Amino acid sequence: MSTDCTYCGSDVNDHDPVFVSERRGDDREETGRFCNYACLSAYIDEQNLVDGACCRIDV
Numbered sequence: 001m002s003t004d005c006t007y008c009g010s011d012v013n014d015h016d017p018v019f020v021s022e023r024r025g026d027d028r029e030e031t032g033r034f035c036n037y038a039c040l041s042a043y044i045d046e047q048n049l050v051d052g053a054c055c056r057i058d059v
């Protein structure tokens, strides 16, 4: 399995890796791996993954 950061392409094993999985039916499928939360956060911002996806809206 690749160990390249989903965001920046570095080898996550050189950092403090964070892994993201999504549920597919009854299984979990890894959908991203990141050097650390900074890369995860940047990726989320870039992909607009949180737009309209909050589980609780208190606006």
Ligand SMILES: [Zn+2]
Pocket (backbone or CB within 6 Å): 005, 006, 007, 008, 009, 010, 034, 035, 036, 039
């Ligand atoms: Zn990275």
